[in-house]
Amino acid sequence: MSRATTGAIIAVILLLLEFEAAVQPAYGYAFNGPIPVVISNGTDFNPTSLQTSSGKLWLAWESSRAGQSEIYYSTYDFPSATWSTSQNLTGGPQNIANQAPSLAQLQNSSIMLTWSSNQTGHYNLFYKMFTGSSWTKSLGLTSGTFDDLSTRTVVATNGTLLVAWTRQTTSGSCMLGFCRQIYYKTLNGNYWSSDIQLTSDLAWNIEPGLMVAKNRNIWATYSKCSTNPCTYNIFSQTNNGTTWSSPYQRTSPSTTTFGDENPDMVSDRNGTAWMFWSRDVNLGGGVNENKLFYENSSDGGSNWTQPTQLTFTGTQTMPVDDVNPSVVQAADQRLWLFFSSDPQSSGFNIYYFQTNPIHPVHDVAVANIAVGPNYLIRTIVNTATVKVTVSDLGDYLENVNLTVLATGPSSFVVGRASGLFGSGSTFTFTFKVNQTSLLNGRYTITASISPLPGESIGGTLDDSLRYTFLTIANATNPSRACSAPRLCPI
Amino acid sequence: MKKLIALVLIVVASLIAVPASTLSVRGQSVGLVCIAATGSTSCPNGIPSFNGAQGSQLTVTVFLQGSDPIGGFDIFVKTINSVLNPASASLSGSLITSPTFTTECINGVAVQGSCSSPANGLGVVEVSTIDSSGNNVCSAPCTGLLFSITYNIVGTGTTDISYPSDTSCSPSSVSGSDTCILVFDNIGNVDNENVQIGTFANGPPDFSVTAIPDSLTVFQGSSSTSQVVVSSTGGYSGPVSLTSTVSPVVTNGPTSSLSTNSVTLTPGSSSTVILTVSASLSTPTGSYNVTVTGTGGSISHSKRVAVSVQAFSGVLFYGKGLNGLGNVNITATGGLQIWTAHLDNRGVVGQSITIRISGTSSAGPYTQTFSTSLSFTGKGTLTFNTPVSSKYVGSRITYTATLFFGASQTQSPTSASGSFKVSQ
Numbered sequence: 001m002s003r004a005t006t007g008a009i010i011a012v013i014l015l016l017l018e019f020e021a022a023v024q025p026a027y028g029y030a031f032n033g034p035i036p037v038v039i040s041n042g043t044d045f046n047p048t049s050l051q052t053s054s055g056k057l058w059l060a061w062e063s064s065r066a067g068q069s070e071i072y073y074s075t076y077d078f079p080s081a082t083w084s085t086s087q088n089l090t091g092g093p094q095n096i097a098n099q100a101p102s103l104a105q106l107q108n109s110s111i112m113l114t115w116s117s118n119q120t121g122h123y124n125l126f127y128k129m130f131t132g133s134s135w136t137k138s139l140g141l142t143s144g145t146f147d148d149l150s151t152r153t154v155v156a157t158n159g160t161l162l163v164a165w166t167r168q169t170t171s172g173s174c175m176l177g178f179c180r181q182i183y184y185k186t187l188n189g190n191y192w193s194s195d196i197q198l199t200s201d202l203a204w205n206i207e208p209g210l211m212v213a214k215n216r217n218i219w220a221t222y223s224k225c226s227t228n229p230c231t232y233n234i235f236s237q238t239n240n241g242t243t244w245s246s247p248y249q250r251t252s253p254s255t256t257t258f259g260d261e262n263p264d265m266v267s268d269r270n271g272t273a274w275m276f277w278s279r280d281v282n283l284g285g286g287v288n289e290n291k292l293f294y295e296n297s298s299d300g301g302s303n304w305t306q307p308t309q310l311t312f313t314g315t316q317t318m319p320v321d322d323v324n325p326s327v328v329q330a331a332d333q334r335l336w337l338f339f340s341s342d343p344q345s346s347g348f349n350i351y352y353f354q355t356n357p358i359h360p361v362h363d364v365a366v367a368n369i370a371v372g373p374n375y376l377i378r379t380i381v382n383t384a385t386v387k388v389t390v391s392d393l394g395d396y397l398e399n400v401n402l403t404v405l406a407t408g409p410s411s412f413v414v415g416r417a418s419g420l421f422g423s424g425s426t427f428t429f430t431f432k433v434n435q436t437s438l439l440n441g442r443y444t445i446t447a448s449i450s451p452l453p454g455e456s457i458g459g460t461l462d463d464s465l466r467y468t469f470l471t472i473a474n475a476t477n478p479s480r481a482c483s484a485p486r487l488c489p490i
Numbered sequence: 491m492k493k494l495i496a497l498v499l500i501v502v503a504s505l506i507a508v509p510a511s512t513l514s515v516r517g518q519s520v521g522l523v524c525i526a527a528t529g530s531t532s533c534p535n536g537i538p539s540f541n542g543a544q545g546s547q548l549t550v551t552v553f554l555q556g557s558d559p560i561g562g563f564d565i566f567v568k569t570i571n572s573v574l575n576p577a578s579a580s581l582s583g584s585l586i587t588s589p590t591f592t593t594e595c596i597n598g599v600a601v602q603g604s605c606s607s608p609a610n611g612l613g614v615v616e617v618s619t620i621d622s623s624g625n626n627v628c629s630a631p632c633t634g635l636l637f638s639i640t641y642n643i644v645g646t647g648t649t650d651i652s653y654p655s656d657t658s659c660s661p662s663s664v665s666g667s668d669t670c671i672l673v674f675d676n677i678g679n680v681d682n683e684n685v686q687i688g689t690f691a692n693g694p695p696d697f698s699v700t701a702i703p704d705s706l707t708v709f710q711g712s713s714s715t716s717q718v719v720v721s722s723t724g725g726y727s728g729p730v731s732l733t734s735t736v737s738p739v740v741t742n743g744p745t746s747s748l749s750t751n752s753v754t755l756t757p758g759s760s761s762t763v764i765l766t767v768s769a770s771l772s773t774p775t776g777s778y779n780v781t782v783t784g785t786g787g788s789i790s791h792s793k794r795v796a797v798s799v800q801a802f803s804g805v806l807f808y809g810k811g812l813n814g815l816g817n818v819n820i821t822a823t824g825g826l827q828i829w830t831a832h833l834d835n836r837g838v839v840g841q842s843i844t845i846r847i848s849g850t851s852s853a854g855p856y857t858q859t860f861s862t863s864l865s866f867t868g869k870g871t872l873t874f875n876t877p878v879s880s881k882y883v884g885s886r887i888t889y890t891a892t893l894f895f896g897a898s899q900t901q902s903p904t905s906a907s908g909s910f911k912v913s914q
Contacts, residue, residue: 030756032756032759032760032761033760033762034762035717035719035760035762036702036717036719036762039702039703039717042848042890042892043848043849043850043889043890043892043907045850045888046850062850062855064848064857064890067846068857069848069850069855069857081721097854097855097857099850099854099855100850116854118854123854147853147854147881149852149853149854150852166852168853168881175884176822176880176883176884176914177822177880178880178881178883178884180852180884204884206852206884207852223852225884228884228913228914229913229914230884230911230913258886258911261852261886280886280911286816288911289909290886290888290909317810318810319908321888321907321908321909323888323909340888342888342890342907342908344715345810345811345906345907345908346807346811346904346905346906346907347890347892347905347906347907348888348889348890348907354760356756356759360536395536396535396536397533397534397535397536419520420522420555420556422522422533422536422684422686423536423537425684427520
C-alpha cells in the first residue's frame with residue numbers, strides 16, 4: 001500500500017491547524033472528606049495505598065484489632081464502589097509486632113508488601129508478594145541487631161523497586177545514644193542490592209517518603225531532628241538515576257512544637273507534585289495535636305506553595321491526632337489521601353480525603369527509547385534501529401511532534417515524526433541510524449516532544465527522554481557480530 | 491471509571507529532511523475510526539459522551555479520520571441493547587458515495603445482504619460496502635463519514651458504543667487485534683486504523699446515603715456512633731438535608747442526633763455526618779432502628795441503622811477516657827508514662843479490668859497492658875504507670891486504649907486514644 005509522504009505532511013499541517021486551539025485544562029483542587037474506610041475496635045495506624053494496573057486500589061495498614069500489631073489489607077473496586085473484607089497478612093506468632101507496611105507494584109504486575117517485624121528479636125524488614133492469585137511466604141529483607149522501621153517503597157520508571165526505611169542503632173557517638181538514619185535498597189530484576197545509607201549526619205532522620213516524579217527522578221523525603229528536645233523538619237533529596245542531590249529543607253515548623261513528621265509525596269496526572277505530612281500543633285494549655293498539612297509544586301519541584309493546613313478538628317479538652325498520611329493518584333483521576341485519626345478520641349482508625357477528578361489534562365510522554373544494536377562495529381553491523389514509544393496520558397486528542405536527536409562526537413537529527421494521539425493511546429515510532437558516515441564514539445539519543453498547548457509545566461517534564469549510549473567503533477573481533485545482545489537488532 | 495482503553499492513535503508520520511547519508515526513517519500512517527455526533531467534521535477530542543431520554547432516539551456517526559486511501563470497509567458497532575437498541579444504519583453522506591455489495595445487519599438480522607459473521611448479534615450493527623467505481627474514494631489523509639446508526643433509547647443506564655472483537659474479524663485494520671474493523675483500499679490492501687469508542691449514559695443525577703457501621707450496640711446509659719456518608723452520583727450537585735428518626739417509639743426510648751442537618755454535594759463528592767444514638771439507664775433493652783433520610787429537591791433516600799440496646803454491667807471509659815500525664819521525659823534508661831483512666835463501673839466492686847494500650851511510633855510499636863480490680867462502682871478514676879523504653883526518645887507515640895472487664899475479659903464498647911511525645 002502506498003504511504004504518500006507528501007500527503008502525510010499536508011495532513012500534519014491540517015491537523016496542526018485544527019488542534020491549535022485546544023482547550024486549556026480548567027479545574028481546581030478541592031479535598032472532600034474525611035471519609036471513614038477502616039473502623040475497628042482496635043487501633044488502625046500507618047495506612048499505605050497503591051493504585052494497581054488492574055484498576056483496583058489497595059490499602060494496607062497496621063492494626064491491633066487482634067491484640068497485637070498485624071498487617072491487614074483491603075482492596076477497593078471502583079465500578080461497585082466497595083471495599084473488600086479486611087484480611088490479615090501477617091497472623092504471626094503471639095507477641096510478635098508488625099509495623100508500618102508499604103505497597104508497590106512491580107512491572108511484572110506482582111504486588112509487593114514490605115513491613116517491619118520484631119520476630120527476630122529486633123525489628124527487621126520482611127516482604128511478601130501477591131502474584132495474582134495468592135501471597136508468597138514472608139521473606140526477610142534485612143537482618144541485624146538494629147531496628148529497621150517505617151518502610152516505604154516505590155517503583156522507578158525503569159522498573160527498579162526502591163525500599164527505604166529508618167534504621168535505628170545504638171551508639172554513644174549519636175544523639176542520646178541512638179543513631180537514626182534513612183537506608184534503602186533496590187530490587188532490579190531478581191537482584192536485591194545491599195543496604196545503602198542515604199543520610200549520614202549527626203541528626204535523627206526518620207520516616208521516609210518516596211515518589212517518582214514526572215521527570216522520572218526519585219524523591220526521598222524524611223523528617224530530621226538535629227537538637228534535643230526535637231523539632232522535626234522535613235527534608236528531601238532527589239535521585240536522577242545516578243546520584244542523590246544534597247538534602248534540602250522543606251519545612252520550618254514552630255520550634256516550640258515536635259514539628260513535622262510522616263511525609264508522603266505523589267505526582268498527580270497533571271504533573272503537580274504534592275507533599276503531605278503531619279504537623280504538631282499547639283492548642284494552648286499545654287495541649288498539642290497533630291494535623292495534616294500539604295504543599296504542592298506545579299513546576300517539577302523548583303517552587304512550592306506555602307504549607308496549607310488540611311484538617312482542623314480538635315480542642316484542648318479533646319485533641320484529635322491526624323497522622324500517617326499516604327497519598328495515591330487513583331484510577332478515578334482523584335488523589336486519595338489516607339490517614340489515621342481519632343476524631344472521637346475513642347481510637348485510631350483509617351480515613352481518607354479525595355480530591356475532585358484531576359481532569360481534563362494535556363499530557364503526552366516519551367515513554368521509552370530502545371536502541372538495537374547499541375554497539376555498531378564498522379563493516380559488520382551498519383544500522384541501528386531506534387524505537388521511540390510515545391503515550392498520550394491525558395484526556396485530549398493531541399497533535400504530537402517528535403524529534404529524535406543524537407549527540408556525541410557529532411550531532412545529528414535521527415528523525416522527526418508527527419501524529420495525532422488519542423487519550424490513552426501509545427505508539428512506537430521506528431527510526432534507523434546508519435553508521436557509515438558517523439564518527440566513532442558514544443552517542444546519546446534524546447527523544448523530545450514539543451510542549452502541547454495547555455500542557456502544564458509539570459506535565460512537560462516527561463516530554464523528553466534520553467538513551468545512553470549508542471556506540472560506534474571499529475571492528476576488533478569480527479566474529480563477535482551479534483554474539484551479544486547489544487549487537488543484535490531489537 | 492473512565493475507560494482509557496480503546497482510545498486511539500492516529501499517526502500521520504511526516505518525514506522531515508534529515509541528513510540522508512546518516513539515517514533512514516520508516517514512517518507510519520495510521521488513521522482513526524471513531525464514534526462522533528451527527529454533523530461532525532472530525533473525530534471528537536476524546537471519548538464523546540451521549541445521553542438521551544428513554545423513549546427517544548439517538549443517531550451517531552462512525553467517522554474516519556486521517557486514513558490511507560479507502561475503497562470500502564466492513565465495520566461492526568456494539569452497544570448494550572437494553573439501553574441502546576439499534577434501529578437502523580445509513581450510508582447517506584458516506585465517503586463511499588456509490589456503495590455496492592453492501593451488507594447491513596441490525597441485531598444479527600440482515601437488512602441487506604447476509605449476516606454470516608459470528609460477531610453479529612444483539613446490540614451489534616454491521617455495515618460493509620465498497621465503492622462501485624472500483625477506485626479509492628479519497629486519497630490520504632482520508633477523512634469523512636463512513637455511516638450513521640440510529641438507536642432507540644429503550645432503557646436507562648450506561649453503555650459503550652464500541653467495536654466487538656472476534657477471531658472471524660481477522661484480518662483487522664486495528665493492528666494486532668481481532669477488532670471487527672476492516673478498512674481497505676480499492677485493491678484490497680488493509681489500511682491501518684486506530685479506534686475511539688463513544689459512551690452513553692442517561693442515569694439521572696442522584697445521591698446515596700450509607701452508614702458505617704450500619705448496626706450499633708448501645709448500652710444503657712451510654713451512646714454509640716455511626717458515620718453516615720452522603721455521596722453524589724450521576725453528577726448530582728446541591729444541598730441534601732438530613733434527618734434521623736428512631737423506631738419503634740417507646741417511653742424513654744433511644745434518641746438519635748446528627749452532627750449536621752445538611753450537607754452540600756458537588757458532582758462526585760461525598761460528605762460524612764456523625765450519627766449518635768444514645769440510651770439512658772431507663773431505656774428498655776431491645777432492638778430499634780434509626781432511619782437516616784437525606785432529601786435533596788424531589789429526591790429522597792434513606793438508610794436504616796439497626797440498634798441493639800443492651801443492659802450493661804461492665805466497665806466503660808467516660809469523659810477523657812484515658813489520658814497520659816503529658817509528654818514523657820525519660821532518662822538514658824527509660825521512664826514512665828503516668829496514666830489516668832476515667833472509668834464507669836456498672837458492675838460490682840472487685841470487678842477485674844484490663845487496659846491494653848496499643849500504640850505506634852517511628853521507633854516501633856508501643857504495647858502495654860495494665861490489670862487490676864476496681865474498688866469502686868459508678869464513676870471513678872484510676873492511676874497507673876507504664877514503662878517507656880529509652881528507644882522511644884525523640885518519638886511521638888499515638889495509641890488506642892481498649893478496656894476489658896469481668897472474668898471472661900469482655901471487651902468494653904468504649905475505647906480511648908491520644909498521643910504523647912518522648913524526650914530526654
